[in-house]
Structure formats: C-alpha cells, structure tokens
Amino acid sequence: MLNINFIHPDGRHERIDARAGESAMMAATRHGIAAIVAECGGNAMCATCHVYVGDDWLGRLPAIGDEEDALLDGTAAERLTNSRLSCRIRIAADLDGLVLHLPERQI
Amino acid sequence: MSVLTESGLRAADASVPGLDVDPFAIEFFDDPYPAHARLRDAGPLVYLDKWSVYGVARYAEVHAVLNDPMTFCSSRGVGLSDFAKEEPWRPQSIILEADPPAHTRARAVLSHVLSPTAMKHLRDRFAAAAAAKVDELLARKSFDAIADLAEAYPMSVFPDALGLKAEGREHLLPYAGLVFNAFGPPNQLRQDAIERSAPHQAYVAEQCQRENLAPGGFGACIHARVDSGDITAEEAPLLVRSLLSAGIDTTVNGLGAAIYCLARFPEQLARLRRDPSLARNAFEEAVRFESPVQTFFRTTTREVELGGHRIGEGEKVLMFLGSANRDPRRWDNPDDYDITRRASGHVGFGSGIHMCVGQLVARLEGETFLSALARKVASIDITGPVKRRYNNTLRGLENLPITITAA
Numbered sequence: 001m002l003n004i005n006f007i008h009p010d011g012r013h014e015r016i017d018a019r020a021g022e023s024a025m026m027a028a029t030r031h032g033i034a035a036i037v038a039e040c041g042g043n044a045m046c047a048t049c050h051v052y053v054g055d056d057w058l059g060r061l062p063a064i065g066d067e068e069d070a071l072l073d074g075t076a077a078e079r080l081t082n083s084r085l086s087c088r089i090r091i092a093a094d095l096d097g098l099v100l101h102l103p104e105r106q107i
Numbered sequence: 108m109s110v111l112t113e114s115g116l117r118a119a120d121a122s123v124p125g126l127d128v129d130p131f132a133i134e135f136f137d138d139p140y141p142a143h144a145r146l147r148d149a150g151p152l153v154y155l156d157k158w159s160v161y162g163v164a165r166y167a168e169v170h171a172v173l174n175d176p177m178t179f180c181s182s183r184g185v186g187l188s189d190f191a192k193e194e195p196w197r198p199q200s201i202i203l204e205a206d207p208p209a210h211t212r213a214r215a216v217l218s219h220v221l222s223p224t225a226m227k228h229l230r231d232r233f234a235a236a237a238a239a240k241v242d243e244l245l246a247r248k249s250f251d252a253i254a255d256l257a258e259a260y261p262m263s264v265f266p267d268a269l270g271l272k273a274e275g276r277e278h279l280l281p282y283a284g285l286v287f288n289a290f291g292p293p294n295q296l297r298q299d300a301i302e303r304s305a306p307h308q309a310y311v312a313e314q315c316q317r318e319n320l321a322p323g324g325f326g327a328c329i330h331a332r333v334d335s336g337d338i339t340a341e342e343a344p345l346l347v348r349s350l351l352s353a354g355i356d357t358t359v360n361g362l363g364a365a366i367y368c369l370a371r372f373p374e375q376l377a378r379l380r381r382d383p384s385l386a387r388n389a390f391e392e393a394v395r396f397e398s399p400v401q402t403f404f405r406t407t408t409r410e411v412e413l414g415g416h417r418i419g420e421g422e423k424v425l426m427f428l429g430s431a432n433r434d435p436r437r438w439d440n441p442d443d444y445d446i447t448r449r450a451s452g453h454v455g456f457g458s459g460i461h462m463c464v465g466q467l468v469a470r471l472e473g474e475t476f477l478s479a480l481a482r483k484v485a486s487i488d489i490t491g492p493v494k495r496r497y498n499n500t501l502r503g504l505e506n507l508p509i510t511i512t513a514a
Contacts, residue, residue, distance in 0.1 A: 029451060039391065039470065041452045043462045047223040067218075074223025107387060107474075 002096040005054075006033055009104050018091045024100060025049040025087035035102040042087045047071040048106040049086040054099025058082050061089060077103030123416050124149040129157045130402060130425070131291045131499050139401070139502075140442075143430035151414030155425065158187060158292050160404070161418055164427040166437035166454070168414050172405055172426055174459040179405035179424060181461060182206045186290030186404055186500075187423060196289050196301055197308065201345050203353070203461065210460065216337055217346060217464045220328045226467050229268055230475070236264050237475040241483045245513050249490060252370070252507040257363035260476050265354055265468070269347075270324020271314055278310035283356030284498060290403065291499025311351050315344035325350055350465065358469045360399035360503035361390065365477060368393045368444045370487040370509055375446050380514065383481035389446040390473025395453035396444045398429030401502045403457070428454045429502065485514040 001017040004024055008014065018027035028036035028049075037048035044067055053061065061084065064072070068088050072079050086100065126149055128142045129135060135142055146153055146164035153162045163169050172179045182205055184190045190199065199205075202213040219225075240260050244250060258280065266276050285307060288300035313319060320326030329350075330343045338346065369376040369389070379389050407422045418424075432453045433441040456463035463469070491508035 029449070032449070038451045040456075040462065040466065041458060043458060045218070045462060045464075046467060070219065071223060074225075074227065 002091055002093065003098075004028070004091070004095075005097065005099045006035075006051075007054075007099065007101045008035065009102060020092055022091055023087050024051070024089040024091060024098065025085075027091060028086060033102075035106065036086055037106040038087060044068065044071065044085065044087060047074045047085060048076075050075040050077060050103050050106060051084055051086045051089075052080055052101040052103065053082045053084050053089075054101065055082070057095070057098050060094060064088075075103070076105045076107050120416060120418075123152055123154045123161070123418075125154040125156050126162075127156055130155070130162075130427070131158075131294055131296070133497055136495060136497050136502070139429060140433070143427060143433065146427060147430060147434055147436075152416050152418075158425075160187065160423040160425050161413070162425040162427060163414065164430040164434075166431040166434040169426045169428060169431035169454055170458055172413070172424060173454065173457055173461070176206060176210075176405075176460050178408055178411050180206050180408045181210070181405060183406035183421075184404065187292045187425075189406060189421070189423060191406075191421065196304075198345065200349055200352075201342055202349050202464070207460065213338065213342065213346060214460065214464065216329060216332045217349065219332075220325050221465050221467055223467060225325075225328075226471050229264075229468075229471060232268075233264050233471055233475040234478070236260070237479040238483075240476070241479040245483060245511060248512070249508070249510040252366045252509045253359075253363055253496075253504050254506075256366060257359050257503075257507075260362060261355055261358045261472055264472065265358065268325060268468070269350055269354070270321035270326045272319060272321075275310050275314070278307045279351065279355050280359070282307040282311050283352060284501070286352045287356060287400075287498050287500035289499075294499070296497060296499050311348060312344075314351065315347040317343065320347065353463070354465050354468065356501060357399055357463075357465075358472050360397075360501050361394050361469055361473055362476060363503050363507065364397035364399055365390050365393035365473060366487070366509070367493075367504060367507055368396060369477075369480075370489050370507070372444050373486070375444055376487060378446055379477065379481045380485070383478050385446050386477035386481055387470060387474035388448075388450065389477050390470060391450040391453075392444060392446050392448050393473075394455035394469075395432045395438075395448075395450045397502055398432050398455045399502055400455065400457075400500060401429040402427055402500055426454075428457070483514055484511050486512045 004018050006014045016031040025038050039048045040046035068085050072083050151168050155162050285300040285304050288296045291297050317330040326347045329346045332338050333340050333343050379385050403426050405424050409420050435441050456466045488510050490510045494506040496503050496505035
C-alpha cells in the first residue's frame with residue numbers, strides 16, 4: 001500500500017493509503033477528504049479536485065496536458081506554478097509519500 | 108448473444124433474464140422505482156422483450172458501458188433507433204451521436220466554451236437573477252414551481268448566456284421535449300412529438316446561424332472557432348443546436364427536482380437554511396435522486412462480454428441512469444435525499460467522454476438559485492395536486508403548486 005499526505009490550509013496533515021493505478025482524487029474521495037470535491041467524478045471537466053503539489057514532488061509528475069492546463073485556469077483558488085488536478089495524478093510506487101496541499105476552496 | 112427464431116424475430120440468449128418491463132410506458136413513469144429494483148435484481152444484464160434490447164440497471168454496468176465508448180458507441184444513435192438501419196429524424200448530432208476521433212474535436216470546442224473559466228464570468232449575473240426571481244416569487248407567495256420557477260429561472264439566464272434573440276424563445280422547451288422524446292421507442296409520445304416538430308425545428312435551425320447569435324454568448328464563441336480552424340462553418344450551427352437541445356429542459360427538470368425534494372423533505376430544507384453553502388450539493392443530490400435524464404442507449408460495435416454474458420455486434424443496450432443512481436450496491440440509503448451526501452460519481456450527467464458538457468452551467472444555475480432560496484425562504488409547502496410530465500427520457504413534473512414564506 002502506498003501513501004499520500006494531504007496538507008490542509010490550516011497546516012493539518014492527513015496521511016491516507018492509496019492503490020497503485022488509482023488517481024490521487026479517487027484515493028482522497030475514498031477516504032472522505034471533503035476538500036477534494038471532484039464534482040465530475042474524475043472526467044476532467046470541473047476543476048474541483050485542485051491541489052498544490054509539494055516542492056519535492058512536482059518534477060516527478062508527468063507534464064500537464066492541454067485539457068488539464070485549460071481547466072487549471074478556472075480553479076476557484078489561485079492557480080500557482082505547482083497547481084495540478086488530482087484526478088490527473090496517477091499513483092505509482094515512485095509517488096509513494098506524495099505531498100499534496102489542499103486549496104482554501106474548490107468552488 | 109441474439110439468435111434468430113423461426114418467426115424471424117430476435118430473441119435473447121436464454122441465460123439473460125428477459126423482463127416484460129416497458130420503461131417508456133406511462134405506468135412506468137408514474138413510479139419507476141419498483142421496476143428499477145426488479146431490473147437490478149434480475150441480474151447485471153437483462154433483456155427487455157417489449158423493445159428487443161438489452162438493459163443495464165446496476166451502477167457498475169452502467170458506469171462500465173458509459174466508459175467504453177468504442178465498444179458501446181453513440182454514432183448509431185443514443186435512442187432506440189439504430190442509425191445504421193434507420194434514417195435519424197433530424198441531422199445527426201456531431202457530438203452526442205458521434206464517436207472518437209470525430210467526437211473529440213467537437214467536444215473540445217464545447218468544453219472550452221462551457222469551461223470553469225467561462226463560468227466565472229457568468230456567476231454574478233446568474234446569482235443576481237436568482238435573487239431577483241426568489242424575491243418576485245416571495246411577493247407572489249403561491250405559484251406553480253414548474254412554470255414559474257423551474258422553467259422561469261433557467262429561461263431568464265440561459266438563452267441570454269447563449270446569445271439568443273428575444274423573439275421565439277417559446278420554442279425552446281417544446282424543442283427540447285421533442286428531442287428527448289425522440290430517443291424513445293416509436294410510441295405515442297415520440298410520434299406526437301415528431302408530428303408537431305416542424306415549427307420548433309425551423310426556429311432552432313434559424314437561431315443556430317452565426318448572424319442570429321449575440322456577440323460574447325456561447326453561440327458566438329462556438330462560431331468563432333470556425334475562424335481558428337477548429338471546426339467547419341457547417342459544423343458550428345450543429346454544435347449550437349446541441350446547446351439548444353440539451354441546455355434548457357435538463358436544467359428545468361434538475362431545478363424542478365431540487366424544489367420538489369426540498370418541499371417533500373423539510374428537514375433537508377432546514378439544513379440548507381442553516382448552511383447555504385450546501386446549495387450546490389443540494390442540487391447535485393437532487394440530480395442523483397431524481398435523475399432528470401433517466402436513460403440513454405448505446406450500440407455495440409463488436410461481440411462483447413457484459414455482465415457475464417456475450418452479446419453480439421449491433422445490439423442496442425439501454426442504460427438506466429436513474430436506477431444506477433439508486434443502486435444499493437453503490438449507495439448507502441439510496442432512497443434518501445441527503446444534501447450532505449457525497450454525490451460525486453453519480454451518473455445523472457453520464458460519465459466518460461460523453462458526460463454532460465454543460466454540467467457546469469447546470470450546477471451554476473442550481474447552486475445560485477438554491478443559495479438565494481436558502482437565504483430568503485423559510486418554508487415550502489405543496490398546496491395542490493402534483494402532476495407528472497411524461498417524456499421518454501426526461502423525468503420531471505408538469506405542475507408543482509407550492510406556497511413559500513419569507514425567512
């Protein structure tokens with residue numbers, strides 16, 4: 001079992017387990033992390049599973065696709081250089097321990 | 108797998124449970140839930156003898172079919188009619204009734220026009236219109252929540268967002284009703300709708316033209332993509348048509364569902380009033396609970412295994428979205444309307460590459476209206492007979508007489 005560390009805006013840590021192959025969004029939803037709203041259920045349409053990726057991890061993720069890039073322009077919280085959609089982050093062994101910061105708002 | 112019987116009629120593989128349920132009959136529309144349970148409990152795949160089609164009514168299979176668009180295609184129509192055998196009643200949609208790669212290009216244009224960024228520009232306007240509508244309704248106190256609210260509010264914001272002319276908008280709801288009836292079988296509802304379709308079709312065809320769409324609206328934004336070479340001048344009006352077909356009646360029934368839920372379950376209205384930030388989820392949960400779009404078909408492009416059975420190429424498969432959204436295999440207490448439920452994952456907007464491209468507009472309309480209601484309305488009481496509106500695909504009401512009081 002792999003791990004993802006979600007860090008809330010107030011600094012609170014939440015460490016959850018994730019399965020290889022699932023998205024970070026799916027893992028968060030399974031564990032009831034309410035700050036990952038994921039309205040569209042992982043279809044890359046709503047930009048409500050926005051996360052800020054921890055510094056050390058950004059370079060390990062695949063590049064942002066055009067679709068994700070356009071959606072990130074519409075996030076409710078400010079888009080930063082480390083913004084990603086968690087439905088597009090596929091969990092694998094090399095992402096074990098991934099750190100994702102949660103934004104203040106998704107809508 | 109289908110076999111030909113001596114009479115030449117097609118019959119299903121005997122191991123697939125055959126049911127006599129007609130999901131397009133008036134009795135079914137009046138109360139679909141016992142039949143949904145029968146369909147789900149009969150097995151992961153059923154055969155509907157009445158229309159000679161396969162059906163999936165459990166969440167897992169509905170989700171699987173929606174997410175395998177190359178096997179379960181849309182280009183042969185998403186209604187009962189198979190476009191490989193029958194001429195479509197109107198020119199085929201280049202997005203709803205298309206498969207990749209053609210679908211991908213058209214879809215990208217509408218996704219962009221209806222993106223989260225585009226919604227940011229509409230939010231304040233929609234919220235102001237919602238607040239004004241709630242004030243107006245509070246002054247009237249008693250009214251029909253379908254005509255005066257569920258229809259009136261989307262009609263006050265969506266046609267303007269699209270950039271439609273003021274004249275002729277009365278064709279929009281009849282046209283949408285027609286489109287959704289036409290996905291059904293050749294029953295009375297479909298025949299009557301198509302017989303009366305000519306004036307509505309003429310209106311829609313005209314409004315889809317570039318010169319009839321106001322600058323800055325969704326329609327003009329679609330046509331602008333002709334200039335950048337993303338779509339052709341022939342395709343643009345058809346994409347505008349998709350918004351006219353699917354952008355109004357769906358949100359009318361979604362909002363109608365939400366009001367009907369809040370009127371029936373006052374404890375949920377009380378929760379919403381205590382925390383108006385639940386407005387968006389209260390709408391989402393109403394979409395799960397009532398599933399304004401009840402069904403869609405797909406057609407198999409090859410022999411495939413589904414629910415443990417082999418089915419052949421060219422078979423129509425009916426997906427019961429409303430049943431999937433209340434499948435106890437997927438949802439806890441599925442028959443409870445709970446505005447704090449995590450409704451994400453419901454298939455009321457579909458799933459996969461054909462998932463409702465206008466879902467953000469629908470949610471924005473639902474959220475802004477319910478948010479205004481949460482702040483201004485103390486109670487909703489049903490004060491007269493509730494009458495259902497019958498449509499082959501859409502679930503909603505004809506009349507919902509209510510009285511509201513101010514907070």
